[in-house]
Amino acid sequence: MNPRTFTRRRRAVPALGLLLAAAVHGGIAQGTRRAEPIEPLPEAVTDVDPARARLGEKLFADTRLSGDGKVSCQSCHLPDAGRADPRRHSVGAFGKLRELNSPTLLNVRYNTSGLNWTGRTKDLDAQIAGSVGNADTMAHDWGQVVRLLADDAAMAAEFRAVYGGDAPVTQKNAADAIVSFEKSLVTPSRFDDWLRGDERALSPQEKAGYAKFKEHGCIGCHAGINVGGNSFMKFGLFGDYFGDRARKGRGAMVDVDKGRLLVTKKEEDLQVFRVAPLRNVALTAPYFHDGAVETLDEAILLMGRHQLGREIPADDRQSIEAFLRSLTGKQLEKR
Ligand code: HEC
Ligand code: HEC
Numbered sequence: 001m002n003p004r005t006f007t008r009r010r011r012a013v014p015a016l017g018l019l020l021a022a023a024v025h026g027g028i029a030q031g032t033r034r035a036e037p038i039e040p041l042p043e044a045v046t047d048v049d050p051a052r053a054r055l056g057e058k059l060f061a062d063t064r065l066s067g068d069g070k071v072s073c074q075s076c077h078l079p080d081a082g083r084a085d086p087r088r089h090s091v092g093a094f095g096k097l098r099e100l101n102s103p104t105l106l107n108v109r110y111n112t113s114g115l116n117w118t119g120r121t122k123d124l125d126a127q128i129a130g131s132v133g134n135a136d137t138m139a140h141d142w143g144q145v146v147r148l149l150a151d152d153a154a155m156a157a158e159f160r161a162v163y164g165g166d167a168p169v170t171q172k173n174a175a176d177a178i179v180s181f182e183k184s185l186v187t188p189s190r191f192d193d194w195l196r197g198d199e200r201a202l203s204p205q206e207k208a209g210y211a212k213f214k215e216h217g218c219i220g221c222h223a224g225i226n227v228g229g230n231s232f233m234k235f236g237l238f239g240d241y242f243g244d245r246a247r248k249g250r251g252a253m254v255d256v257d258k259g260r261l262l263v264t265k266k267e268e269d270l271q272v273f274r275v276a277p278l279r280n281v282a283l284t285a286p287y288f289h290d291g292a293v294e295t296l297d298e299a300i301l302l303m304g305r306h307q308l309g310r311e312i313p314a315d316d317r318q319s320i321e322a323f324l325r326s327l328t329g330k331q332l333e334k335r
Helices: 001-028 052-061 122-133 140-150 153-163 171-183 190-195 205-214 241-247 294-307 314-326
Strands: 230-235 270-276
Touching: 052 153, 052 171, 122 171, 140 153, 140 171, 153 171, 190 205, 205 314, 294 314
Parallel strands: none
Antiparallel strands: 230 270
């Protein structure tokens, strides 16, 4: 993944975006849809059973899923923090400290390059199957979780109402409910309204910021329906991100900084990460897999420096930040 392959990709991506947009135009005759390399989110989720999602939301917040009975999924994917974790590093069951910042689960179903910072998990079904037993998060096992939930008469009744049958509390149903909940987390934004042709949905500064996001080349990596989440790239194509981090006193290199190499065992995947999806990024500080950066302004500055080899001026950073804030789901915007 050297800068040269990257340059080739940058040219290819907007062209692909145009193709996709053209395909959409052809398919569903929507004359006003803009031809942009970011596709709009649907306004509503129609393929998830709301009753399953509601049960899943309860399980997601249930500390019985963890070995010490103190941690739920929600402990690290907080509703008030864009379903990410405001702590730099998440703390799992039995106080186990992780060296990763937890990513947002909003629109997670659209991360087509696999899940987690390295794309190591195929999809939501695989994630939930592994997560309860993961020593770094829940440190429990599904067999015990199912027994605890089944012994709770009220919980068993809820499972029966949703899934039916004599023994409705099963790992399969619990996992299905949680995945249904995760799939329901879709957050259409004002930017999506603009993509669909509503000129007034964005302020002049937000539109200017989107133009700068394209001009500077951010769009070469952060594109598609989730503004990322669909490709991998080395973190630190230019300069020395990890060395600079250590010099700022924000931590020396650790194992997780090796990125996708840990998954593929290929040298070329050293420090390669999934291009982070940027929807709701205004809500999900701190930033990057290491949670080392607290403000969006610094994240934009460092992306310019390390991914594009350019110093983005303060004015441009401000408008890019305004654009990124317009990616916050309408129902989550506090205005
Ligand atoms: C201790 C904190 C913690 C807990 C508890 C936790 N997570 Fe996470 N979650 C993380 C971190 C950190 C990552 C990123 C891991 C990585 O990249 O290897 C993550 C990643 C994910 C992802 C992938 C997101 C993406 O963008 O690819 C999903 C899905 C997820 N968690 C769901 C869950 C569910 C469901 C539970 C409960 C069973 C749970 N998490 C419990 C911290 C946590
Ligand atoms: C060469 C590909 C590439 C380019 C170009 C690029 N990024 Fe990124 N971006 C990434 C990768 C990879 C990550 C994940 C890095 C990590 O955390 O390990 C990321 C992460 C981010 C994050 C942090 C998201 C989070 O949830 O922590 C922000 C914000 C961001 N990029 C904004 C931008 C902006 C703004 C630009 C243009 C100035 C840009 N990026 C250009 C690849 C790129």
